[in-house]
Amino acid sequence: MAKRHVMAAGRAGFALLWLFSAPLVRAESPTPARIPLRAAVHVHSTVSTGTLSPESLAQRAERQGLDVLILSENFTLRYDYGLRPLEGILKYGVSFPSVLDYGIERFLTELREVRRRHPKLIIMPGVEVAPHYYWTGSLLAGDLTMHNAQRNVLVIGLEKSEDYARMPARGNPHSFVWDGKSLANAAPFLLLAVPAIRLWLPRRREKEAWRHSHQTIRRMAAAAGLVLTAGLAANAWPLTSPRFSSYDAQAGYRPYQAVIDAAIERGALAFWSMTEARDFSRHSFGPLTVTVKTDPHPDSLLLTQGYTGFGGLYQDTRRVTAPGGVWDQVVQARLNEGGPVPTMIGEVAFHGLQDAGKDLDRVYTVVLVTERTQAGVLEALRTGHAYAAARGDGDILLQLDEFSVSDRRRSAGMGDRLESEGGRPVTVRVAVSAADRDAHPVRLRVIRAGQVVGQIEGRTPLRYELTDGDAPADRWLPYRVEAIAQSGELLTNPVYVLKVKSKK
Structure with missing residues (x-):
């Protein structure tokens, strides 16, 4: 049975105990100190569907105390529907503002200029890619439906126009191929x-x-x-065809895997975006009606491989991050396979101030970097040295002051791994406070491999120490923390622990 020891921060006795016990926890090897940076991830500007220019976004980010601004401009928003079997010829298309329409090189050049004017703010390029959509039904029957136009992958960190040029997406003609349909188009x-x-x-x-x-x-x-x-x-035009037809409902996740593979191959990060957000609308064209819908798709985390991570905290309903949910299942599966473990980020999904309750500082991803550069941010996001925090209606922002797991000989922090020999218990230490330094009700939960192994309710600032002697041995176990206030939420990436039995 896990032993729990709880004390409120600020009591002198506890502070002294904490101070004198610290030397007992030693890292096996020196690790570089990490600096916390506040990042807004998934931000749109006037380059695509946002209402603020990149310059205005940079100014606003600096006023709100952000350190990192990660753009996620819509890569392409070109859609068309054709009459079969000549859908490549007899078709009608619509287009909305996107990077492809704006111009890739123009986008990157403008970004470089904004960076030059704001050297203290790390501004990173990124695109939101919806690589595939498909049609079902018909106009005459009144049930024509476009599916998955908002099933997106965030690609972050590409700096060269050629890296974007052939991104495999339905609206990008440079990624199309010659096939039998090309002859029909000719x-x-x-x-x-x-x-x-x-x-x-x-x-x-x-x-x-x-x-x-x-x-x-x-x-x-x-x-x-x-x-x-x-x-x-x-x-x-073009006479070439997309790799995956817009009339093929059986393409599954192959178009998305192609985008993930292309992004990772070019050195970018690829995050599944807001996998449980819904999108539904109907549009009338005289007597004709078209339905546009994207259903929640948390199974994307299980059915694709090699992606960097996913958006786990955003302003919508979420179940993926619940204890024992899809996130925990994916993490444990990847640990068992010995492959890279997907990391979690927060998504602000900011388009402009016209959306009620939206602003750059509503959802943070706090990255713990070894260097204050774009490369440092990319490394922290890739390795899980990050946590996410969201403000609620009461404007409470929780912040993580400590999260570590130790066996009294070695210690590991978020995103790191700890191998504990001898089967000894491990100790989890967590400290959470509010950005306004005030006292707010909060509930902390420590989740080990999908199971809640410890929890406490109190007021910020709050410290929690859990001694876990029941963890199974000889397999990697992820420990993560969830903190929920009356109006605020915080999620961490895991610390990975392997308890190795003593050798006789």
């Missing part, structure tokens, strides 16, 4: 252009009088054919 040239050209050219064998009398009619018909050819060809 049909206007074969079926209309060639006959039109033959009509335009004079025929030698025709009698002079016949040729002159019908030349005008032939050329008018030829001109009409050429204009129609040009219009259909323009509508079908």
Whole structure:
């Protein structure tokens, strides 16, 4: 049975006990000191669907005390629907502001200029990619539906335009391929252009009088054919096809895995974004109705591989991070496989001040960096040296003052690993306070491998110490912390512990 020892911070006796017990916990090897930086992740500007320019965002971030601003501009928002079997030719498309429409190089150049004017703020490029959508139903039946237009992956840290150019996404023609559909898209040239050209050219064998009398009619018909050819060809352009058809409901997560692989290969980070957020709307075009919907997709964390992490804290309903939920299942599976473990971030999903309850400082990702650079931020996000905190309606912002796991010989912090020999108990230490330094009700829970092994309710600032002697041996166990106030929330990434039995 776990033994719990709880005392409120601020009591002198506890502080002295904590001070004198500290030397008993020694790191096995020196680890670099980490600096906490406040980051706003998933921010849109006027480059895509935001209402504030990158310059205005930088100014606002500095006023709110942010250290890092991570943009997540919509990569492409181009959608089309075509009449089958000539959907590549007879189609209607719409487009909304995105990086592809704005210009990739223009976006990166503007970002460099903003960085130059704000050297103390780390501003990082990123895009929000929805690589695939598909259609079901029909216009005539009134049930035409576009699925998954808001199933997104955040790609963070690409600095070169060529790294974006062939990002495999449905709206990016540079990522399209030649296939059988490409021949169908070229049909206007074969079926209309060639006959039109033959009509335009004079025929030698025709009698002079016949040729002159019908030349005008032939050329008018030829001109009409050429204009129609040009219009259909323009509508079908490019003649290449997306890797995954918008009429294929069975593509599953293959388009998303392609984006993840492309991002990781180029040295970027790839995070699943807001996997439980819903999107639903209906749009009328005269008597015709189109439904647009994206259902929650937490299974994406189980059915894709190699991604850096996911958004675990944002202003919407979430169950993925519940004890024993999908997050804990994925982490344990990756630990058992010996592969990289997905990390968790907070997403502010900021588009502008016109959205009630939205601002850059509503949801933080606090990154613990070894150096105050973009490379340092990327390393911290990749390795899980970060936690997320969100303000509620009461504007309470919780902050993590300590989170460590030790066996009295060695100690590990968030994102690190601890191998404990001899099967001895491990001690979890947590300290949480409020940014305003005031006392607020808060509940702390320590979660080990999906199970709540300790919890306490108190007021900030609050310290909690848990001695866990029941942890199973010979397998990696993730320990993480959840703190919930009346109007605020905090989630940490895990500390990974392996208890090794004594050798006889």
